[in-house]
Amino acid sequence: MSLIKDLTKGIYRENPVFRLVLGMCPFLAVTTSVENALGMGAAATFVLICSNFLVSLFRNIIPSKVRIPCYIVIIATFVTLVDMVMNAYLPDLHRSLGIFIPLIVVNCIILGRAEGFANRNPVLNSIADAVGMGIGFTLAMVILASFRELLGNGTLLNINVLGSAYQNQPLLIAILAPGAFILLSFILGFFNILEKRKGGRQ
Amino acid sequence: MNPTILLSALLATPDSGNQGFDLGKMMAIIIASIFVNNFVLARFLGICPFLGVSKQLDSAIGMGAAVIFVMTLATLGSWAAYNLLLVPMGLTYLSTIAFILIIASLVQLVEMILQKFSPALYSALGIFLPLITTNCAILGVAVLNIDEKYSLGYSLVNAIAAGIGFTLALILMAGLRQRLELADLPPAMKGKPVAFLVAGIMSIAFLGFAGLGG
Numbered sequence: 001m002s003l004i005k006d007l008t009k010g011i012y013r014e015n016p017v018f019r020l021v022l023g024m025c026p027f028l029a030v031t032t033s034v035e036n037a038l039g040m041g042a043a044a045t046f047v048l049i050c051s052n053f054l055v056s057l058f059r060n061i062i063p064s065k066v067r068i069p070c071y072i073v074i075i076a077t078f079v080t081l082v083d084m085v086m087n088a089y090l091p092d093l094h095r096s097l098g099i100f101i102p103l104i105v106v107n108c109i110i111l112g113r114a115e116g117f118a119n120r121n122p123v124l125n126s127i128a129d130a131v132g133m134g135i136g137f138t139l140a141m142v143i144l145a146s147f148r149e150l151l152g153n154g155t156l157l158n159i160n161v162l163g164s165a166y167q168n169q170p171l172l173i174a175i176l177a178p179g180a181f182i183l184l185s186f187i188l189g190f191f192n193i194l195e196k197r198k199g200g201r202q
Numbered sequence: 203m204n205p206t207i208l209l210s211a212l213l214a215t216p217d218s219g220n221q222g223f224d225l226g227k228m229m230a231i232i233i234a235s236i237f238v239n240n241f242v243l244a245r246f247l248g249i250c251p252f253l254g255v256s257k258q259l260d261s262a263i264g265m266g267a268a269v270i271f272v273m274t275l276a277t278l279g280s281w282a283a284y285n286l287l288l289v290p291m292g293l294t295y296l297s298t299i300a301f302i303l304i305i306a307s308l309v310q311l312v313e314m315i316l317q318k319f320s321p322a323l324y325s326a327l328g329i330f331l332p333l334i335t336t337n338c339a340i341l342g343v344a345v346l347n348i349d350e351k352y353s354l355g356y357s358l359v360n361a362i363a364a365g366i367g368f369t370l371a372l373i374l375m376a377g378l379r380q381r382l383e384l385a386d387l388p389p390a391m392k393g394k395p396v397a398f399l400v401a402g403i404m405s406i407a408f409l410g411f412a413g414l415g416g
Contacts (some may be wrong), residue, residue, distance in 0.1 A: 021394055024253070026336045029246035069306060076299040085294060099345045104336045108250060138406045176409065177244050181402030192390040200233040 003128045006121075010132030016109045017140035023109040026100045027141055028180040032159045037145035040094045041138025043082045043101065048110050048137075049130040050078045055118040056126035062119075071114045072105065079087045079104045109137060147183050148174045203277050229360055231352075237411040242371040243404055248339030252372055253397055255330065262376035265370045266369025270362060272309060273340055277361035279342040281354050309335045318333040321350035328373045339368055374404060 004139075016022045023044075026134045030040040054074050055062075064068045081103050094101065104110065112134055118126040149155055152175025156161035173179045212402040241247045248269070280301045288294050313331045314326040334340060343364045347357040378400050387396055 001286045020249075022254070025246050028249060065299065069303070071301065072302055072306060076302050080295060080298050083298065099342055099349065101336045102301075102345050103247075103342060105298055105302050106341050111336060114364055128344065169407035173406070177246070178402045178405040178409065181398045181405055182248070185391075185398035185402060189388075189390045189395040196390065 001140065005127060006125050006128040007132040010040040010129065010134070011139065011156050012136070012138040014121060015136040015140060016112075016133055016135075017137060018188065021188075022179075023107050023137060024109060026103065027137075027144070028184065029100055030097055031094075031145040031148055031180060032175050033149045033153070034142055034145045036096055037095070037141035038138065039086075039090070040097055040100065041141050042132070043086065044081070044107060044137055045131070045134025046082060047075060047104055048134045049127060050115055051075045051110055051120040052130035053068060053123060055114045056121060056123045059119045068111075068115070071111060075110055075114070077106045101192075109133060125200055128199075132164045144183060144187065146178070147187075148179055152179060211246065222251065231356060231360050231364045233411075233414055235360055236367040236370065236400065237408065240367045240371055240408050240411075240416055241342070241364050242368055242406045243401065245342070247342040248337050248368055250328075251333060251337055252368075252401070253394065254333075254374060256372055256375040256379055256397075259331075259376045261378065263369075264326055265330045265333075266365070266372050268334060269337065270297065270365030270369055271344055272305075272312065272331075272334050273361045273365040274358060275308055276301075276305045276340050276344055277347060277357050278354075279308055281347065281357050284348055286353075297345075297348065297400045301341055305340050306335050307342070321346065339364065371404070378404075 003114075010016065010075075011195045017027055026040055026044070040042070051071070051143065053135050055071055058070075080104060082104070083094075086097075113130060113145040117129050117193060121129070146156060149157075150161060151171040154160060154164075154170050160167065171179075175181065235241070239281050240244055242249065242252045242383065251265055251269075255261050280297075283304055284294070284297055286298060288297055309331055313324075316331075341362050347360055350360075351358060375397075382396060382400065385396075391399070
């Protein structure tokens with residue numbers, strides 16, 4: 001029962017992006033298209049699951065004084081793995097995600113889950129937590145990326161949605177840097193209203 | 203030794219021989235890193251401290267100074283480790299692990315040295331230093347310098363300029379947020395949402411620099 005709870009809490013109730021406002025840098029940078037968002041989400045989820053698994057497995061062995069460097073080395077190892085695999089099999093995606101692949105190391109969500117959850121919970125729960133958080137992160141990125149790709153390019157997953165007339169004069173700013181900040185601001189505001197409604201009903 | 207020779211040796215790219223000192227390229231790097239590709243507003247690096255420490259002007263300045271300082275040292279360390287250790291040994295795939303370890307230990311070292319020798323500076327920067335390890339702008343500048351194949355001199359210039367760009371964005375944001383505290387906003391937009399909205403408007407302003415410096 002607690003396994004399911006650990007799995008689902010990351011998706012909405014403790015969504016790392018919309019509720020906890022963590023992991024902003026890759027979130028804002030790679031959401032120019034849904035494809036990039038999915039790629040980044042998959043990479044981050046994989047690293048999150050592996051690091052939560054190892055941290056939880058070794059939670060009684062790692063001395064608490066040097067735990068943060070240990071976590072960072074564990075995370076960096078898996079990030080290097082993802083970097084190499086992606087470079088070999090998905091070179092286009094690797095190029096468009098660019099430096100944000102090595103920067104998964106300093107994604108606060110991953111270190112935050114290692115420090116805040118995996119180091120005091122059993123292995124299975126930690127994996128469930130990682131899967132939930134990874135899905136939550138991916139989902140959040142896909143939501144923002146859908147808005148940005150749709151408004152800025154008229155497409156969704158590279159499929160033309162709004163027609164070629166829109167594509168001639170799209171809302172280009174949505175796909176540029178300011179669009180990420182402004183659209184995220186409205187999404188966060190929307191979630192605040194949603195939370196308030198929910199609180200009022202209870 | 204003649205200072206110009208020393209300078210051109212420092213600015214030469216490791217793989218293309220002694221190129222000498224190119225002031226135009228250096229100015230282009232400086233303008234690009236501060237304005238055109240501002241680390242926070244165009245490259246999305248260092249968003250967490252940008253939002254976390256921009257509530258007051260004093261702490262924004264402290265954080266900015268700490269970032270410039272660590273960024274320069276980290277660039278020096280990561281450049282040396284990459285070009286003198288990892289490349290000769292054929293271990294370049296370890297660069298991510300090596301860089302993050304260098305940054306983490308550097309931050310720890312700087313913290314200990316400051317605490318011992320300059321308590322005044324430590325109390326001013328101290329609380330920001332642990333946060334810097336997980337600041338993606340530091341690792342970001344180290345990775346970018348390697349990707350761009352900059353020489354040591356250009357790398358250091360790029361690091362300092364990136365730090366100044368980060369500080370500029372942080373200080374501008376802090377000034378704006380102090381005013382936002384008094385603004386009459388819809389309750390749902392208070393706090394983080396409006397901070398992102400303001401960042402978006404600042405980012406539009408920085409788009410105006412596009413094309414500057416070539």
